[in-house]
Amino acid sequence: MVTTSTKRERAAHLGPERRRPAVLDAAQAIAVRDGLGAVTIAAVAGSMAVTRPVIYSCYPDRVTLLDALLERESQSLLxxxxxxxxxxxxDDPEQTFVDGYRALLHAVAARPEAWRLVFDARPDPEVARLVADARRRIVDASTRWIAPALERWWQTEDLERKLPALIELFVSSCEAAIRIVINPATDWSADDLAALYGQMMAAAYRTA
Known part of the structure; x- marks a missing residue:
């Protein structure tokens, strides 16, 4: 019979580099279930059936562990x-928007726990910082994609002045759609929601 202490001894032999992804996975599971405040070195060690020194060999303290977790998840979501x-x-504006929302929402549906961790924990200062940084990069990428599309599809007048408001509308709509998908009570599929948001966004941009 293999005892818990024997399992813990062997677990430490994996080494920090090989163990870090599993440590982050365990921390993520705790955060999704109980909130970021519940993620401690002891809690992660307990969930993995290893001793606390095993976790400390991967991350020297709780703050470093949380920072690594949030950085990993925010980069994945970005x-x-x-x-x-x-x-x-x-060339079809409405279908193009539908396709974009569909790709995004299928990514959300594939890893809802990761998205829920970031979106549900935004009051945490560290989460807010990482989300804000990712959002700025999404705004930049959206601007590079949407600006020429608006000129090509609708020859939008006064585009330079309108663009910041139009980009904010688009990014906010993505965040809203994500929150619907990660809501356990929702009955929207990624495809149906993508069709709805794609049609709405195309109509809004057409009239801009």
Whole structure:
């Protein structure tokens, strides 16, 4: 019979580099279930059935652990959002918006816990900082994608003046759609919600 102490001894032999992803996964599971405040070195060690020194060998303190977790998740979410923007292209404005929202919302549906961690914990200062940084990069990427599209599709007048408001509308709509998808009580599928938001956004931009 393998005892818990034996398991813990062997777990430490994996080494910090190989163990860090598993530590972050365990911390994420605790944060999603109980909130970021519940993520402690002891809690993560307990969930992994290892001793606290094993966790300390990966991350020297709780703050460093949380920073690594939030950085990993925010970068993953940013990459998914940028991929959605890059995948949206075509000559049909409404279909292009639908395709972009669909790509984004399928990424959300594939990893709802990660998105819920960031969006549900925004009052935490560290989360807010990382989300704000990711949001700025999304705004920049959206501007590079949307500005020429508006000129091509609708020859939008006074575009330079209107663009900041139009970009804010688009990014805010993405955040709203994400919150709907990660809400456990929602009955919207990613495809249906993408169609709704794509149609609304195309109509709003057409009239701008």
């Amino acid at each position: 990459a998914a959002t940028l991929d959605a923007l890059h995948s949206a292209s075509g």
